[in-house]
Amino acid sequence: MLLDVGNIIRFRFLSICGLASVLLFSTAIVFSFQVPSPTQQPPATSPSQAVPGAPTPQTGTAGALVTSPQQQSGFNIVVLDPAHGGTDPGARGTGGMRESEIVLDFAAEVRRALEQQGFQVVPTRQGNDNPSFDDRSAIANAQRGAAFVTLHISSTGLPGTVRVYVNSDLPQLTDATGMIPWDRAQAPFLGLSHKFGDLVQGFLAQRFKGSPDTAQTASVRQLRTTAAPAIAVEISSVVVNDRTDLDRMAPGVADAIARGAAAFKPMYVVPATPGTQP
Amino acid sequence: MMGRWKFWVITALVTTLVAAAIYIPILRKRMKRAARQQQQSEEQARRELIQPVPVNPGDPRVKTKLFWASDSDGSTLAPVVVELPLSNDPVLRSKQVLNTLLAGPVDTDLRTLPPDAVLLAFYILPDGTAIADFSEAMATSIPSGIVSEQLAVDSMARTLEANVPQIQRLKILIHGQEVETLAGHVDLTSTFIVNTNLAVPPPGPAPAAPSTTIPAPKP
Numbered sequence: 001m002l003l004d005v006g007n008i009i010r011f012r013f014l015s016i017c018g019l020a021s022v023l024l025f026s027t028a029i030v031f032s033f034q035v036p037s038p039t040q041q042p043p044a045t046s047p048s049q050a051v052p053g054a055p056t057p058q059t060g061t062a063g064a065l066v067t068s069p070q071q072q073s074g075f076n077i078v079v080l081d082p083a084h085g086g087t088d089p090g091a092r093g094t095g096g097m098r099e100s101e102i103v104l105d106f107a108a109e110v111r112r113a114l115e116q117q118g119f120q121v122v123p124t125r126q127g128n129d130n131p132s133f134d135d136r137s138a139i140a141n142a143q144r145g146a147a148f149v150t151l152h153i154s155s156t157g158l159p160g161t162v163r164v165y166v167n168s169d170l171p172q173l174t175d176a177t178g179m180i181p182w183d184r185a186q187a188p189f190l191g192l193s194h195k196f197g198d199l200v201q202g203f204l205a206q207r208f209k210g211s212p213d214t215a216q217t218a219s220v221r222q223l224r225t226t227a228a229p230a231i232a233v234e235i236s237s238v239v240v241n242d243r244t245d246l247d248r249m250a251p252g253v254a255d256a257i258a259r260g261a262a263a264f265k266p267m268y269v270v271p272a273t274p275g276t277q278p
Numbered sequence: 279m280m281g282r283w284k285f286w287v288i289t290a291l292v293t294t295l296v297a298a299a300i301y302i303p304i305l306r307k308r309m310k311r312a313a314r315q316q317q318q319s320e321e322q323a324r325r326e327l328i329q330p331v332p333v334n335p336g337d338p339r340v341k342t343k344l345f346w347a348s349d350s351d352g353s354t355l356a357p358v359v360v361e362l363p364l365s366n367d368p369v370l371r372s373k374q375v376l377n378t379l380l381a382g383p384v385d386t387d388l389r390t391l392p393p394d395a396v397l398l399a400f401y402i403l404p405d406g407t408a409i410a411d412f413s414e415a416m417a418t419s420i421p422s423g424i425v426s427e428q429l430a431v432d433s434m435a436r437t438l439e440a441n442v443p444q445i446q447r448l449k450i451l452i453h454g455q456e457v458e459t460l461a462g463h464v465d466l467t468s469t470f471i472v473n474t475n476l477a478v479p480p481p482g483p484a485p486a487a488p489s490t491t492i493p494a495p496k497p
Binding site for chain 1: 352353421422423424425426428431458459462463464465467468470
């Protein structure tokens with residue numbers, strides 16, 4: 001019997017190469033699981049990360065608004081929520097227009113206007129992802145001295161008009177610890193939300209004829225779990241012949257929201273003790 | 279010889295291309311039509327499965343107040359009075375008025391509910407909470423937006439308030455399930471107040487008050 005040494009060496013070489021490939025492949029898989037994709041990343045200001053001790057949706061409470069020492073007191077943060085996103089396009093209009101994309105562009109304009117007024121803006125999403133209603137609320141609930149603005153484009157209504165919505169009345173309930181249940185976190189803020197909504201709607205009515213003079217009420221899911229003065233701004237509508245008709249509204253909408261927020265600032269007295277109701 | 283062969287090949291190719299250009303759009307149209315017909319037949323089958331609301335000719339014809347959109351921009355409701363034979367049984371009566379609401383007004387621009395939505399079930403709990411279960415079309419065919427979704431809910435709540443005094447609150451289900459929102463905006467996890475004179479809030483989920491934009495029905 002003859003032993004083919006060349007074959008043995010080739011076999012060993014191939015085995016080592018194979019093992020190395022398997023190792024490299026496994027390492028790559030492990031790393032890909034450890035590094036979340038941009039759509040899976042939790043929001044930068046999620047309460048459990050940014051504000052230690054702040055409640056999360058899982059805790060079932062939203063009442064205790066805890067702040068870090070770095071945060072200034074007073075209303076200086078606006079949590080800006082471009083609605084929908086990801087697999088949820090929202091309202092769809094002519095020529096494939098998607099509400100989720102248009103509100104992102106509006107949000108960029110609103111952000112600029114708010115920052116010019118001296119507000120810090122925290123977006124709930126910046127790309128084509130779709131955080132849950134609770135995730136979006138959690139971003140606002142983790143802040144102290146914040147207001148929440150969710151942006152929508154309707155598929156009905158008089159084109160060129162804008163409506164501001166405040167959540168319908170919610171009975172105020174507290175649990176044994178005095179905390180507000182998560183599912184009605186908006187209840188203690190409804191009065192402030194109405195003031196904020198009326199101010200923004202007033203500025204919008206001046207710019208967009210046919211818009212109401214005061215904020216309307218509706219059972220908006222997004223607002224219910226938000227423990228801050230919260231409004232929904234809905235622009236009419238995706239049923240326009242040309243996308244530029246909507247784009248032309250963006251500076252006016254942004255300016256009205258920023259001016260409304262600035263006018264609301266002296267009315268929103270943030271409690272000195274974190275966790276106390278407004 | 280070779281030139282003629284080439285000529286015939288090119289002619290055949292051009293003919294095939296022209297035929298394809300004519301036939302493919304026709305084929306696409308046919309496929310779309312077939313898909314639409316299949317969808318319609320599914321909806322039809324679903325409708326056939328549902329027990330029709332019995333209309334007793336002996337039922338007295340009463341003036342029924344139905345709430346549809348009041349204007350072309352579809353942001354407020356207005357009552358429309360029609361004469362309908364209505365049962366005295368609150369469940370049957372509710373089904374009759376909701377089905378009339380689903381059928382829509384003469385002016386289709388004023389409708390508040392999608393035409394292909396179907397009321398699958400309706401019952402009233404002893405505490406006055408009405409449960410209305412609609413087909414998926416209620417959520418998928420309604421125009422997306424806060425104004426249109428709130429208008430749909432309010433048109434049902436106000437119509438029930440005007441015609442079925444036994445109902446205090448309304449809970450909306452979609453295909454037998456509780457869903458978070460109607461079409462991405464209006465909250466369906468809670469009940470909606472039907473009887474606006476209701477003083478005591480119900481235990482459990484928070485009731486959602488009707489929109490202030492909706493005019494209250496006049497007695």
